[in-house]
Amino acid sequence: MIKKALSAIGIVPAKKLNPEQELLLIQAVLAVMAILPFAAWRFMQGQWLVGMVDLAIVVGMILLGAYGYLKGSPRLVTILLTLIYTAGMLTVVAMRGSEALFWAYPTAVACYFMVRTFEAASVSCFALVVVATLVADSVSPVVLSSFIVTYILVCLFAYLFSTKMREDRYRLEQKATIDPLTGANNRRALDDEIERIVSSVSRNHHSAALLLFDIDHFKQINDQFGHAVGDTFLKEFVRFLRPTIRKNERLFRYGGEEFVVLVEGGLEEAGYLAEQVRSLLEDSQLIPGHTVTVSIGVAELGMLESSREWMKRADDALYRAKRSGRNRVCLAEASKSWESQVLDAVE
Numbered sequence: 001m002i003k004k005a006l007s008a009i010g011i012v013p014a015k016k017l018n019p020e021q022e023l024l025l026i027q028a029v030l031a032v033m034a035i036l037p038f039a040a041w042r043f044m045q046g047q048w049l050v051g052m053v054d055l056a057i058v059v060g061m062i063l064l065g066a067y068g069y070l071k072g073s074p075r076l077v078t079i080l081l082t083l084i085y086t087a088g089m090l091t092v093v094a095m096r097g098s099e100a101l102f103w104a105y106p107t108a109v110a111c112y113f114m115v116r117t118f119e120a121a122s123v124s125c126f127a128l129v130v131v132a133t134l135v136a137d138s139v140s141p142v143v144l145s146s147f148i149v150t151y152i153l154v155c156l157f158a159y160l161f162s163t164k165m166r167e168d169r170y171r172l173e174q175k176a177t178i179d180p181l182t183g184a185n186n187r188r189a190l191d192d193e194i195e196r197i198v199s200s201v202s203r204n205h206h207s208a209a210l211l212l213f214d215i216d217h218f219k220q221i222n223d224q225f226g227h228a229v230g231d232t233f234l235k236e237f238v239r240f241l242r243p244t245i246r247k248n249e250r251l252f253r254y255g256g257e258e259f260v261v262l263v264e265g266g267l268e269e270a271g272y273l274a275e276q277v278r279s280l281l282e283d284s285q286l287i288p289g290h291t292v293t294v295s296i297g298v299a300e301l302g303m304l305e306s307s308r309e310w311m312k313r314a315d316d317a318l319y320r321a322k323r324s325g326r327n328r329v330c331l332a333e334a335s336k337s338w339e340s341q342v343l344d345a346v347e
């Protein structure tokens with residue numbers, strides 16, 4: 001909702017937000033709505049110093065929120081943001097005493113949703129000790145002990161709800177992006193990752209390549225050994241592929257018996273990996289007594305190429321591998337050069 005509103009007034013480009021970015025935007029908007037009126041009121045009352053502190057918190061949260069949104073919310077931003085509003089709250093309590101006590105609660109809650117539990121617990125405990133020390137002389141023992149107990153309760157609830165929220169989110173993400181049979185990333189995750197690579201490669205001038213695997217005559221495996229053996233083979237194939245690829249190379253199940261590996265590097269490197277997998281699979285009997293082979297199409301992402309064009313070239317290469325007898329690796333033709341794309345567009 002916040003993203004739509006911001007896009008509508010042209011403040012931010014419309015793009016998919018991750019949950020951390022959404023939290024950052026929500027916090028920035030809440031900071032404006034909750035703290036800005038107080039800052040204005042302080043200025044009107046002539047309380048310039050406290051007004052400036054309030055304003056600094058708002059500006060800091062807006063700037064960091066915007067930076068986190070544009071940069072995909074790096075963790076450092078969330079830590080800095082937590083430190084800014086906690087330090088701001090402590091400064092206001094130091095200046096205004098018990099009158100500003102209630103700001104300790106939303107600050108503590110926000111901590112638990114923004115940073116890791118241990119970090120949030122450390123910051124909120126520190127804030128509790130400082131606030132209690134600052135107001136100890138100006139409030140009665142009953143008020144002080146009520147504040148301490150209620151603050152701890154609020155932290156406990158924030159801890160429980162934020163932990164539950166993170167667990168639920170992790171479970172949902174797993175369901176949405178992992179293929180339940182093989183445990184590889186699914187087609188949806190592939191689409192997202194390809195889009196991410198296409199935009200980052202054109203920005204950073206890295207090279208990236210896509211390997212499209214298709215098990216040969218898989219229908220025969222199902223027909224000869226049964227669907228259950230076919231399923232087991234698919235699981236074994238994923239287990240077999242994992243040690244062959246590097247940690248930063250991601251594996252996806254593209255369709256029934258089709259898999260994709262995305263690698264950082266050029267066509268030659270990717271072709272070498274594909275050939276390694278092809279020959280290893282030929283030599284390893286994942287179904288005892290039966291040799292299974294794989295055909296592989298490899299394409300390097302071209303300059304200014306879209307994800308669809310990249311995938312299409314890998315698919316065409318795979319088709320050539322199948323047509324020329326299977327159990328082989330085919331490298332895709334280079335994509336059109338930047339100049340010829342411009343000429344095409346002009347024509």
Ligand SMILES: Nc1nc2c(ncn2[C@@H]2O[C@H](COP(=O)(O)OP(=O)(O)OP(=O)(O)O)[C@@H](O)[C@H]2O)c(=O)[nH]1
Binds near residue numbers: 326
């Ligand atoms: N056991 C099992 N089979 C699947 C699964 N998904 C798709 N298949 C089967 O995979 C087979 C794919 O067959 P085809 O597309 O004809 O391909 P192929 O037999 O491998 O032939 P080529 O690709 O031309 O070498 C079909 O029989 C599908 O039923 C799955 O999750 N488990």
